[in-house]
Amino acid sequence: xxxxxxxxxxxxxxxxxxxxxxxxxxxxxxxxxxxxxxxxxxxxxxxxxxxxxxxxxxxxxxxxxxxxxxxxxxxxxxxxxxxxxxxxxxxxxxxxxxxxxxxxxxxxxxxxxxxxxxxxxxxxx
Amino acid sequence: xxxxxxxxxxxxxxxxxxxxxxxxxxxxxxxxxxxxxxxxxxxxxxxxxxxxxxxxxxxxxxxxxxxxxxxxxxxxxxxxxxxxxxxxxxxxxxxxxxxxxxxxxxxxxxxxxxxxxxxxxxxxxxxxxxxxxxxxxxxxxxxxxx
Numbered sequence: 001x002x003x004x005x006x007x008x009x010x011x012x013x014x015x016x017x018x019x020x021x022x023x024x025x026x027x028x029x030x031x032x033x034x035x036x037x038x039x040x041x042x043x044x045x046x047x048x049x050x051x052x053x054x055x056x057x058x059x060x061x062x063x064x065x066x067x068x069x070x071x072x073x074x075x076x077x078x079x080x081x082x083x084x085x086x087x088x089x090x091x092x093x094x095x096x097x098x099x100x101x102x103x104x105x106x107x108x109x110x111x112x113x114x115x116x117x118x119x120x121x122x123x124x125x
Numbered sequence: 126x127x128x129x130x131x132x133x134x135x136x137x138x139x140x141x142x143x144x145x146x147x148x149x150x151x152x153x154x155x156x157x158x159x160x161x162x163x164x165x166x167x168x169x170x171x172x173x174x175x176x177x178x179x180x181x182x183x184x185x186x187x188x189x190x191x192x193x194x195x196x197x198x199x200x201x202x203x204x205x206x207x208x209x210x211x212x213x214x215x216x217x218x219x220x221x222x223x224x225x226x227x228x229x230x231x232x233x234x235x236x237x238x239x240x241x242x243x244x245x246x247x248x249x250x251x252x253x254x255x256x257x258x259x260x261x262x263x264x265x266x267x268x269x270x271x
Binding site (some may be wrong): 022023024025026027028029033035037038039040041042061066068069070071072073074075076100102103104106 | 164167168169170171172173176178180182183184185186187188208210211214215216217218219220221222234247248249250252
């Protein structure tokens, strides 16, 4: 009986369920863009980390459920958004730009200088 | 819950139909909370005696690109989600986010006073407070003793 009481309670780091945000990926001549839906999240709730070409985006919406009402119908709940990307080594991870607007996070990852197409000048002999 | 009834002597008897029904119901159950629903935009709806409250998720929709209308007890949200990044100079490698026009209506349990509706759009979430129309509120009748 006592053993049950000794069992450690699991550490709750976050009570919200973790959800994979819907993402669009675009490639342009000089950059790769990651666009992720994170409704309810503002710039304070976003966390972006890069470690050894593994990019992790996390978003937490800082909203409170309305008080004084009875819930009638629900299609979404406060969640934590999280998604991990592995980046190819030809991307310049030191110069990632990030912006969030209307609950959409946009990351712009420039391609490294060395892999950009370059025009080779040909000189006549 | 609707449960199909099967005649065991019927040749079309399908022993796995119950299992499939269960699968569908489970999928629906988990889809509703943990992923983006199939209807766009997703919404939450609360109410009390005097007011309804709506939360509508529409990330990426500009404030000028949607419209909220109220007619009696029906609220309609309509608009367009545009993709500002797609162009001839870009290649899309992954597209999980859909774009285009949308419209969705919800019938409330009471008529709403359209003049008193307030809405606030923040970080891709629209929050709407819809006060009940005075004429539909129940009134307490004073009973006088003779």
